[in-house]
Amino acid sequence: MRANRLKALWAQGKPAINGWCSMPGGFSAELMAQQGWDSVTIDTQHGVIGYSEMLAMLQAVSTTEATPLVRVAWNQPGEIMRALDAGAYGVICPMVNDAAECAAFVAACRYPPQGIRSSGPTRAAVYGGADYHAHANDEMLALAMIETAAGLANVEAIVATPGLDGVYIGPSDLSLGIGGPPGQDSEAPALLAAFDRIVAACKAAGVRAGVHTNSLAYSQKMIGRGFDLVTVGSDIRYLMGGRREAAEIRSWLAGR
Numbered sequence: 295m296r297a298n299r300l301k302a303l304w305a306q307g308k309p310a311i312n313g314w315c316s317m318p319g320g321f322s323a324e325l326m327a328q329q330g331w332d333s334v335t336i337d338t339q340h341g342v343i344g345y346s347e348m349l350a351m352l353q354a355v356s357t358t359e360a361t362p363l364v365r366v367a368w369n370q371p372g373e374i375m376r377a378l379d380a381g382a383y384g385v386i387c388p389m390v391n392d393a394a395e396c397a398a399f400v401a402a403c404r405y406p407p408q409g410i411r412s413s414g415p416t417r418a419a420v421y422g423g424a425d426y427h428a429h430a431n432d433e434m435l436a437l438a439m440i441e442t443a444a445g446l447a448n449v450e451a452i453v454a455t456p457g458l459d460g461v462y463i464g465p466s467d468l469s470l471g472i473g474g475p476p477g478q479d480s481e482a483p484a485l486l487a488a489f490d491r492i493v494a495a496c497k498a499a500g501v502r503a504g505v506h507t508n509s510l511a512y513s514q515k516m517i518g519r520g521f522d523l524v525t526v527g528s529d530i531r532y533l534m535g536g537r538r539e540a541a542e543i544r545s546w547l548a549g550r
Contacts, residue, residue: 314528316341323351333361371402384435391444393451441467453499460502478508
């Protein structure tokens, strides 16, 4: 079976860098995956991506060495299983608030006897290999999002869930949950303290910690803080970066 690149990097003690796709389109996903990320996440929660589009984007990512991940819209077993059957090698699940919710999420990612995943890896076996079913439980990543006050309060119990590979922090929602404003790359002491608590809980439990960032500089800080996975760039951020050039040439035109 095709190995999971993220698991291999982590086994070597190395952090991993992730790219993020929020816009639908196989070609845009292919372009993102060609940039050299260790993994690329297809966002079906806040991104404007449906199932058919997700499938095409996973196929596009598969033309590269990047590990294909999917953030599902919710902790719903059928949706989690469809993402895995489409070829995702890991699922990021939003709004996990306690150990029971985390256990339900992990169960949907694992075939019996470890879980309840239904057998039908329609495209997954094409991507993963003919022995997919025999090794999928070991290769698929289950990453629970900690992004609420309840999730933070229960983080030690969440990370102790058998079969969980790690957590992924949604900074905007977590900031809102603890009384701060939404936003990325925050230096708010309360939020950074929450990050440190989550990382410490993950390391104590032997699972990985990931975080969503919005810049190279902040990603580097988070790796220094102990995170194993950082999202460095997204299709939307790169496209909106064109505003700077538009403003520069407009200013130049005004001064002619």
